[in-house]
Amino acid sequence: MNPFSTLGIRHDIVNAITDLGFETPTPIQEQAIPVLLSGSNDFVGLAQTGTGKTAAFGLPLLELLDFNQNHPQALVLCPTRELCLQITKDINNYAKNIKNANVVAVYGGASIMDQLRAIRKGVQIVVATPGRMLDILNRKAIDFSEVRFVVLDEADEMLNMGFQEDIDSILSTTPEDKKTWLFSATMPMEVRRIAKKYMTDPHELTMGTKNTGNVNIDHEYYVVRARDKYAAFKRIVDFNPEIFGIVFCRTKIETQEIAEALIKDGYNADSLHGDLSQQQRDKVMKRYRERSLQLLIATDVAARGIDVNDVTHVINYSLPDEIENYTHRSGRTARAGKTGVSIAIINSKELGKIRQIERVIGKQFTKAEIPNGFDVCEKQLFALVHKVHNVEVNEEQIEQYIPRIMDEFKDLSKEDIIKRFASLEFNRFLEYYQNAPDLNAGDERGFERTGDRFPRNGGKSEYTRLFMNLGSVDDFTRGDMLGFICSQGKISGKAVGKIDLKGVYTFFEVENAVADQVQQAFKSVDYQGRKVRIELAGDRGMESSGGNRGERSFGGGGSFRGDRRSGGDRRDSGGGFRDFSGKRREDRSGGDRKKKW
Template identity: 35%
Template sequence: MSTSPADSVPSDDERDVSGPSFADLGIDDRILRAIADVGYESPSPIQAATIPPLLAGNDVVGLAQTGTGKTAAFAIPVLQGMHDTGKAPKALVLAPTRELAIQVAEAFGRYATHMPGVHVLPIYGGQNYAVQLSGLRRGAQVVVGTPGRVIDHLERGTLDLTQLQYLVLDEADEMLKMGFQEDVERILRDTPAEKQVALFSATMPTAIRKISKQYLKDPVEITVKTKTSTNTNITQRWVQVSHQRKLDALTRILEVEPFEAIIMFVRTKQATEELAEKLRARGYSAAAINGDIAQAQRERTIGQLKSGVLDILVATDVAARGLDVERISHVVNYDIPHDTESYVHRIGRTGRAGRSGDALLFVAPRERRLLDAIERATRQSVTQMQLPSVEDVNAQRVQKFGDAITENLQSSNLALFRKLIEDYEQEHDIPLVDIAAALAVGSYDGDNFFMEPDPEPVRRERSSRDYEDRDRDRAPRERRDSGPSQHRQTGAEMATYRIAVGKRHKVAPGAIVGAIANEGGLRRSDFGHISIRPDHSLVELPADLSQETLNALSRTRISGQLIQLQLDSGPPGQRPLTRTPRREFRGENKRFDRRKPRS
């Protein structure tokens, strides 16, 4: 992928001739096949610049934003360099958050598809230790983890890094911002001296420069600046939806959103066929194109799209190359792309020849960082949209039903059917409205005409202790120890939690944010005010933390100390007093009994 001018979107042919192909970079055939399966055709700038020096054995410092394709830039050389596939880890990738760790592990898995001896294991906070221990015992040549959980495994003796050949620091500046500098440096010290190191960062603060100088050997420095932008006549929107609910979300949008023709992008060839089949089952005229489809069939399918016989095309990036159909009003990113240039070229399929277009992007909760990367790279905000409600869908169905009646009233066959219905009415003495309803039943599935309301969420029964905690948290206190409040930016209700680490444990706000975010699956935006006291700290977090999150945080350690997270009950003077009988007080705390002994 070449870097495009800021004011235009280059054609696919321009991209193809602007730089080397993956094959030109000296990549193993097995990995080349995996790259083709994923749908990448040519390397991005960071990939083209980084893969050769890493394959040559050099340490590398790469300055690049998220979404530039840097995961492939280090994953491909690491996989190619692993000749001994014994059980012990040969490569360790450190990532700041569990979401990124999962994404990087998934990417390694895709590129290692044709390398059966290679196993990839993500280890991160919030996941059951048993799953990770089982994976480590079975053997994992590539481990992708967050610093805190990697340290935990090192202390437990369950992670053996003695045979490590590659170490990658992904988004190093974010790791330092989250308070992981000490953990990162400890991991660097505990790994073999003879290893290859790759460090990737969006910026180069002093701390990153120091780590590079101390732990990397004559690194090759690579800087890539993205200049991609999108057409201003394309309306860009995104909707947050889990992978399991994508099809339901897509169906709702298609029912409510007026469109002429749509191209939907997915990541794999198999997904094109599966999604097209599911759309056809729901009554849409849809077809798939991918790299396995013969050229003649591809041309026939695109011809149907142009003529209006076909309304929805499901495609991979490679299969859509060179596609130019004026009637495409919408582009749907059913699977979010892993690099920003792919996004730009995808949505460039609409809004052609001065026409307006719409681009929709499905984003799973753990893919928000990819959305952020797209907005930074394109220098345009993508507007969040809400899924159409059940009421919206049903109102649209009623509208379409009425429109169908209006259209059919113009039919030249109306007189024929009017005569037949009049005869039926006279013969059976049935009201005309009942006859019309019976004909509608024959044309529509009455049981499924209206969408059913979403099931009510299951509410956890509150105990009396819950209400006591709520009332205590709502009691007036000094500002820093206040109970539920509103987040300054998000407006979400917040509560103050107490953790058992403070100044004497030498903790910093970044370390608290990093540990709690990773173990509890929270974002940095979920944190409010943090007050570090001598022997404890107060942290504002969302008031509606789930039981699963609370369970995960109960095992969290900072500086080796269990944080013992609990709702804060306010300053001592406002806590309910529990008086201890004097005799018990004397027995348990003799040093506080100041009475003189009897003579």
């Protein structure tokens, strides 16, 4: 018998979650579900992300609601679009065997008319972000007078994002006798106040000590000089060839700049932040879930609700302003009982903040050393050896080529062949890390590679500024444009400086040495039936001021391919190729109407 049955969940729901692989309840599910099934208490649940909170409240809701009634009976409020969609998907999966069960997701960045139509068709559970929910209420398009349960998920983050007034307005439309269930990873005073305001003698359940982190996460910090942070970050990534991580930055601008720099340096990365439209965000997340991305660069708010399995590392490129947010960040890894690593890259002045975080999460950080060049090369070499050893051989397809391959290698010994295959990748890292400096703070030995500095370019005299008659109205993002320039101009990403994407045109910088080559290469290029023009920016009689940095939006590499010289396919850190080709994104639009991310 599935243990969920003993908690009071009926068989059609248990059968559905068994198909999803639910075999044993997590601690919060085991303790919360029996309490919530009584339907008689307000409830406060404190537990870290990744502990199964959605099922903890979703399964009881499915037990308690009357699905023969086609009006809203439960409202789930959460801070972000991603979390809204994830909760909706999960509850729909749990309810697949329940006849007439309707769950509607309401969030900004998508068509409000489609959401209104779904509501009019009938709905028992509404999962919503506060901003869009308030818009629909203001249109008098939904009636919450018969709502029996309200769930506030990630309550601390909703308050951090400035949704207090919206929550007040929304809850004022619900009955006084409803039951309120609040779930949060941390319990700051703001959450305590909202619990006191909307609840009566709630049952409080705390998994572990309040605000503590997941015990399966190892916490490490690296101390570097500010000027070496980007170089140190890349070296940490190179030292972990199988990394599948989320990198947290403090601002949208920092997120965009790091993602763009990583693409130029050949890494398989993309950014996620509040300036992206829902379509763009969906495409980024689709690539990340499919693991065609290795690194997701994100702001705190944009990453809320990301539920991706097997994230190996969380890297804090910048520590969060709010100590509690570190708990949310690190909770992106080590989900569902697995292990993970949370890394902080800091300068010596931030050691005090590390000690504060240690007190909050109840766990000590390990001080780690930035690996030297030799260590990185060794790690990459054996990652390649491991990959070759475990590669799946398609015997049927490869058989026809074996005679020619053997003939090609007939003058080489087995040892020679092994050396040459290993050297294909090893030589590249050996060359890159030759004479690499020690990046750990407090040691000034060695020299600093200008190629490791971030940002490396923009506005320097060795760059030529060019004009192109394509822009954002042609469905280009900055990442798409970077790939387009590299592919068509036959240059590497490192040769491109700042890209200033406008509506119907773009200014971009390339190294002086390749400026003529780029202009010549574009002379015969058409884009969607239109001739592409490249001119010196000065010839236009119009210079851009460099663009509003706050408007930058990284799009994640266009669908343009080439070799390493053309800036297309890049070798990945495990010996394969980084193919950062991605589908072009739509223009930004929509979103919840709260704080800028």
